[in-house]
Amino acid sequence: MENSKFKIQNSKLKSKKPKTITLPLTKDEVLSLNVGDMVLINGIIVTGRDKIHKFLFNNRPAKNQIPFNLEGAILYHCGPIIKKTQKGFELIAGGPTTSMRLEMYENYIISRYGLRGIMGKGGMGAKTLNAFRENSCVYLHAIGGAAVYLADRVKRVTDVWKLEEFGMSEAMWVFEVKDFPAIVTMDARGRSLHEEIERRSYKEFKRLAGL
Amino acid sequence: MKLCDAIAELYRKAATSLPSDVEAALKSAYEKESKSNAKAALATILENIKIARKTKRPICQDTGVPVFFIKVPVGISHLELKREIIMATRIATKKVPLRPNAVDIITDKNSGNNTGIGFPVIYFEEIKGNNLIIDLILKGSGSENAGQLYKLPAEELKAERDFEGVRKCVLDAVYKAQGRGCPPYIVGVGIGASRDQVTRLSKGQLLRDIEDINRHKILYELEKKLLEDINKLGIGTLGFGGRTTALGAKIGVNHRHPASYFVDVSLSCWADRKARLTWKIQNSKFKIQN
Numbered sequence: 001m002e003n004s005k006f007k008i009q010n011s012k013l014k015s016k017k018p019k020t021i022t023l024p025l026t027k028d029e030v031l032s033l034n035v036g037d038m039v040l041i042n043g044i045i046v047t048g049r050d051k052i053h054k055f056l057f058n059n060r061p062a063k064n065q066i067p068f069n070l071e072g073a074i075l076y077h078c079g080p081i082i083k084k085t086q087k088g089f090e091l092i093a094g095g096p097t098t099s100m101r102l103e104m105y106e107n108y109i110i111s112r113y114g115l116r117g118i119m120g121k122g123g124m125g126a127k128t129l130n131a132f133r134e135n136s137c138v139y140l141h142a143i144g145g146a147a148v149y150l151a152d153r154v155k156r157v158t159d160v161w162k163l164e165e166f167g168m169s170e171a172m173w174v175f176e177v178k179d180f181p182a183i184v185t186m187d188a189r190g191r192s193l194h195e196e197i198e199r200r201s202y203k204e205f206k207r208l209a210g211l
Numbered sequence: 212m213k214l215c216d217a218i219a220e221l222y223r224k225a226a227t228s229l230p231s232d233v234e235a236a237l238k239s240a241y242e243k244e245s246k247s248n249a250k251a252a253l254a255t256i257l258e259n260i261k262i263a264r265k266t267k268r269p270i271c272q273d274t275g276v277p278v279f280f281i282k283v284p285v286g287i288s289h290l291e292l293k294r295e296i297i298m299a300t301r302i303a304t305k306k307v308p309l310r311p312n313a314v315d316i317i318t319d320k321n322s323g324n325n326t327g328i329g330f331p332v333i334y335f336e337e338i339k340g341n342n343l344i345i346d347l348i349l350k351g352s353g354s355e356n357a358g359q360l361y362k363l364p365a366e367e368l369k370a371e372r373d374f375e376g377v378r379k380c381v382l383d384a385v386y387k388a389q390g391r392g393c394p395p396y397i398v399g400v401g402i403g404a405s406r407d408q409v410t411r412l413s414k415g416q417l418l419r420d421i422e423d424i425n426r427h428k429i430l431y432e433l434e435k436k437l438l439e440d441i442n443k444l445g446i447g448t449l450g451f452g453g454r455t456t457a458l459g460a461k462i463g464v465n466h467r468h469p470a471s472y473f474v475d476v477s478l479s480c481w482a483d484r485k486a487r488l489t490w491k492i493q494n495s496k497f498k499i500q501n
Contacts, residue, residue: 016247036248081272081310081460083460096354098391120448122353122391143252144353144393144449145482147272149259167241167321169272169310181255183451197452201444205386208440209379209395211369 001071019192024072025094025116027136033184035191039140039203041180044158045074045119049097052162053105063113067161068174070113074140077102077120079169081147089157089183091148091175099139107131123185124193132188139186153180214292215489216346217488217497218299222277223307225347225486226269229260230501232421233397233458233483240395240448249453256448256481271482274309275349277331280415284342284492289335292343296333300325310416312352334411344489346418348366354392358413359384360406363472372472374433377462378440384476385441385457390450393480396457397421398441401475403465413477416461418485423461430462437462448481 016038020030023043034040046068048056055061063070080094099106099120104111106124109115110131117137118124132138142150159174185193205211212219237260241253263270279296283289301324303309313327314320335498336343361380363372368378368383381400388396401412425431447453458481467473479498486501 015253038251060212077328079272079310081269081274081308083308093269093310095272098356100391102354117466120391121393141449143255143259145351145480146255146259146410147270148262148266148268149255151272152212152262156384167311167323169321183252184236185451193452194389194450197446197450200452201389201446204444205382208443209368209382 009104009168020179023074025074026072028117030136030138030188031073032117033138034189034195035184035187035189036160037184039129039182041074041140041182042178043177045076045175045177045180046070047076047078047080047171047173047175049077049079050101050172051166053102053109055104055162056109057105060112066113068159068172070115072114072116074117074119075109075115076142076175077118079149080173082173084170091151091154091157094175095145095147096142099124103128108138110135119182121175123192129186129190129192132186135188136188138184138188140182141185142182150180153177212495212497214490214495215298215302217490218296218500219302219306221345221347221488222309223267223498224307224499224501225349225484226274226307228486228501229262229270229482230485233481234260236421236458237395237481240458243454244448245307246447246451246453249448250453252448252451257275257287258416261473269307269309270482270484271351272450273351273353274307274312275351275484276312276365277325278350278414279331279333279390280346280348280349280418281333281335282338283335284286284295286342287343289382291335292335296325296331320435340469343479343492345488345490347486348414349484350414351393351480354396354478357384357392357478359387359476360410360435361474361476363474368491374429377474378433378437379438380474381460381476382444384478385446386444388426388478393449393482394446394457394469395448395455395481397479397483398421398437398457398460399475399477399479400437400460400462401465402462402467404467404471406473406475408465409473409475410477412463412465414476416463417477417479417483419461421459425462430464434460436463492496
C-alpha cells in the first residue's frame with residue numbers, strides 16, 4: 001500500500017491518494033474520513049482482542065485504571081507474535097484479527113473510553129456502526145494476513161498491559177506506527193461497505209441458489 | 212537430523228513460505244482485479260508473501276491450529292510419531308516463532324507452546340511403502356470459524372440430497388462467511404455419512420493443489436461450477452468487493468448412509484499454509500516441499 005509502489009504496479013490507482021492521519025484523532029478528522037478512503041496511520045495505537053474486550057466490558061475499569069490514554073486512540077484488533085529481546089519487545093508479525101467476534105462489546109467500549117478508531121478485519125455489525133455515528137468513530141480495515149508487511153510499519157513496541165494475565169496474543173500492546181495502511185470501510189456517517197457488499201452478495205446468492 | 216527437528220523445519224516452511232500454487236493463483240487474481248481497494252489489498256498480500264519468505268517470518272501472526280495428515284508405513288509406531296510431533300511443536304513455537312495458540316478449556320490458560328489436549332490435531336493413516344509422509348496445514352482460526360456443516364435435505368436452502376443441493380450449501384457457506392475469513396478462499400467440501408468424517412474430509416481437500424484435476428469427472432465439473440458461482444457473489448479480496456472471492460474449490464466424498472447426507476464446508480484464508488515432509492525410513496533422508 002505504499003504510494004510509490006502502486007504508481008508502478010497500477011496506473012489506475014494513481015488517483016487514489018492515501019490520506020495521512022496522525023493520532024490522537026479529533027472528531028473533525030474522523031468526520032472527514034469516508035468509506036473507501038485509504039489512510040496511512042501515524043502515532044500511537046493500542047491493541048486489544050477477545051480477552052481485553054471481555055475484561056473492559058465486564059469489569060468496567062475507570063479511565064485512570066488503564067495505564068494508557070484511550071481518548072482519541074485507535075484500538076487495533078490484533079494478537080501479535082512478539083519476541084522479548086534484551087533491547088525490549090520485538091514485533092515479529094502483527095496483522096489484524098476478525099473484528100466481528102467483538103461486536104457485542106465494542107459499542108460500549110467506544111463510548112466509555114472515547115475511542116476514535118477501531119481497526120481490524122472483516123468489518124463489524126449494526127450495533128457498532130451505530131456507535132460510530134453516535135461517537136464519531138471510524139472502522140479501519142487492515143490487510144488481513146499481511147502480518148510481516150504490517151509489522152514493518154510498527155516502529156516500536158512501547159508498552160504492554162495485562163501481559164502476565166492474558167498472555168502475548170491477548171494483552172494490550174502499545175505500538176508506535178509509521179504510515180500504517182488501512183482502508184476506511186465503516187464511517188461516522190453510518191455508511192458500511194460490509195453492509196453494502198453483504199446486501200449485494202445476498203441478492204446474487206439467492207439468484208444462484210434459485211431461492 | 213532427528214525426525215522432530217525435521218518436523219520443526221516443516222513448521223517453518225509452512226508458516227513462512229506460501230505454496231507456489233496459491234501464490235500463482237493470487238497473482239492471477241491481482242492481474243484480473245479492477246476494483247482499486249481489492250487490487251491494492253492483493254498487491255500488499257503478494258508483497259507480504261515475499262517479505263515473509265525472505266525474512267523467514269510467519270506470513271500471518273495467526274499461525275493457527277496445526278493439523279497433521281500423516282501416512283505411516285506399516286510397523287512404525289503412531290505413539291512414537293505423536294511424541295516426535297509434540298517435541299517438534301515445542302521447538303518450532305520457540306524457533307520460528309509460532310504464536311502460542313493452545314488454550315486450556317478448564318483453566319483458560321494458554322499452554323504457551325502450542326501443545327495440549329488434542330492439540331496439535333493429528334490424523335494417521337497406515338500405508339504400504341517405505342516413506343513416512345507428513346502433511347501439515349496451519350489452519351488460521353478466522354477462516355476456521357467461517358466453516359459450516361449441513362445436513363441434507365435443508366429446506367431453507369431448498370437443498371436436496373444431490374449435487375445441486377451441495378452447490379447451494381457451499382454458496383450459503385461462502386455468502387455467510389463474507390470477508391471475515393480473509394478471502395480469496397480455498398474451499399474444501401466433504402460429503403458423506405457421519406459428521407466427524409466429513410469435517411476431516413473437507414479439511415483434507417485444502418491440501419490439494421489448486422490446479423489439480425479431480426479423478427471423478429462429475430466432481431471435477433462440480434468443482435469448476437462452484438468456483439465460477441462463488442466468484443459471482445462479488446465478496447472479493449478481504450470482502451472489499453471484486454472478482455475473486457475464491458481461488459479454488461475441492462470436493463471429497465465418502466459413501467453415505469441411506470438416511471444421511473452430510474456436507475461440510477471448510478474455508479481456508481488466502482494464506483493456505485501447507486507443507487509436506489517425506490522421510491525415508493531406511494536412511495532418515497528427507498525433503499520438505501510445498
